Amino acid sequence: MRQQLLARQPAYGYELKQGLEQTFGAAYPQPNIGQIYVTLSRLEKSGLIRGTEVTQEGRPDKKVYEITEKGTEELANWFEAPTEGPRVRDEFFMKLILAEGTDLTDQLTLINNQRRHCINMMRGLNRLAATERGNRTSLLLIEGAVLHLQADLDWLERCQEELT
Amino acid sequence: MTGAEPTSPPLLAAGALVRSHLSGSTLIPAVRGISLQIDRGEFVAVTGPSGAGKSTLLHLLGGLLRPDEGELWLDGRRVDRLREAAWARLRRRHYGIVFQSGNLLSDFSVADNIELTAVLAGMPGRTARERRRELLNDLGLAHKATAGPGELSGGERQRVALARALVNRPQLLLADEPTGNLDSRSTRDVLALLARYHRQGTTIVLVTHDARAASTADRVISLFDGRIADDARVEEPPAAWQSATGVRGVIDFGG
Structure with missing residues (x-):
């Protein structure tokens, strides 16, 4: 999900959270910021996204994330694949x-x-x-x-x- | 003063109602012993598979069918033995009824169909017109006021029938699948209107197959095979529920 949003433009973790909220509204269960950072670091380790440190004046550095070529490829596969899901309880x-x-x-x-x-x-x-x-x-x-x-x-x- | 305060009788009470239909030469039992009480101000949905006896029950409650056995009490008065003329009076005074077929008068416009019902019940013409306008507005049909029933879609006809049933602000509304042929938006309009009348004190009995309509009610009676299988209050979700849960529990988000 975070990766999908990054395909639109590079963003900070907090921006992603806001982007999710704006896009999906209250019906969609919203992840907390901690879950977002955990996912981002997992995606970064897999080479699907890349983080770059940005220095900020008077505040700790933050990381801006963008999608990698490998990430874009995987995303394309994700869009292409039919969506399975649980259908019976x-x-x-x-x-x-x-x-x-x-x-x-x-x-x-x-x-x-x-x-x-x-x-x-x-x-x-x-x-x-x-x-x-x-x-x-x-x-x-x-x-x-x-x-x-x-x-x-x-x-x-x-x-x-x-x-x- | 001593003693308990006199409690008012339920608006509607049914005792062991039984009713069969003749199909060819065989009697098919439709309602096989239903007892229930509906208090003033309740909003009750009746659900169940087709053939469970929902519509028959509604017809019995509205006096449009007489029970083979059992009793029906309206406001503390036994009514199952009343003759048709007395029933017609009761219905005009207390009931609003909507059936699936709609039963609009084909030679009259939508506006006349609604206003006539009000005027026949003794409402001044001007008030009738105002109410008709208001109802058609609420149901998204203001532009159809001058149309004839023949020019309406099934869903539109149903909503006009609902407007007609509500124009006299009945104590008790009986509605059979009022959202049956409606798209999602019209369903929302109809349910919002029912909820508003309910808040203003109208008692509503709604036969429906639509879970969204059923969940608008306070109480859901599930019929099965002519009997009550379940009778349950609908619980208000806690206020914190929606922000934490959203649609989770129905739609899988993959953790």
């Missing part, structure tokens, strides 16, 4: 199937609890969408999350139809 499914035959819970309880959880999450997303009104990037991301939750809920209904 494996852990919930595991619980649902393994619940049968235990006295610990039953499938309907599991489905009801999961449904409640999804709806409460959805409530949170509605809230977030209200505060992010006007930020199109943020709203798109929230809409993606909303559609995922809707799919989860539809799937829970299917589980209920088949299993209970």
Whole structure:
């Protein structure tokens, strides 16, 4: 992510943090500055970015980072590759199937609890969408999350139809 | 004075409602024993797979279908035995109802469809016009006031039906999939409008398949196979939730 932003222009760690915030808005979980520096030093060690010390008057030196040729190449591959991702809640499914035959819970309880959880999450997303009104990037991301939750809920209904 | 304060009855109470539909020569049970209470000011979503009995339940609650068995109480008064004329009066006075089909009068404009409902309930024409303007504005349909229902898309017709149901500021709104045919933005408009009426005191029962609509409510009743499978309060996320979490938990950011 930091590397992606560096492909636009060289930047300091703090500038990257601000850039991320401006680009993605509040819907996107923001890394803290520590995580950013850790990532930057890891990327630098791998030769994907290069840091240059800049002396500042009256303040400690800071490093400006830019992307290297190798980094650009890797980034191009990243853009080109299809994006895989988790599509089914494996852990919930595991619980649902393994619940049968235990006295610990039953499938309907599991489905009801999961449904409640999804709806409460959805409530949170509605809230977030209200505060992010006007930020199109943020709203798109929230809409993606909303559609995922809707799919989860539809799937829970299917589980209920088949299993209970 | 001694004794407990008299508690007012729930706005709506259903006891062991049962209703079947005739399909050919076989009776198909749609609602198989539903009991519930809805208090004044509640916003309740009813969800469940198709065929779970959602729409039948809503029709029973609005008196548009009579139960085969069970009781229905409105504001402390038993109403399941009332005749149609009495039901029509009740509905005009207390209810706003939106069904999936919309049921607009095809020979009247959008504006007339809404205003007529208000005027028939005794509202002065001028007030009716103001309310109609306000509602169409809120629903993003101000430019369709003079159109006929035939010129509207499915989603537009649905929103007009919602405006018509709300124009009399009913105590109780029954809505069947009011966001069913809507795009994301119109859904947002409709949900915002419902939330506002709810804040102003309207009790709402919403049948929906849309999780975003369901999560706008305070309480979600999940039907399955004609019975209540779950009845849960929707929890407010803590205020700190969103800045810390964003959409994490739904979308994977790869750590």
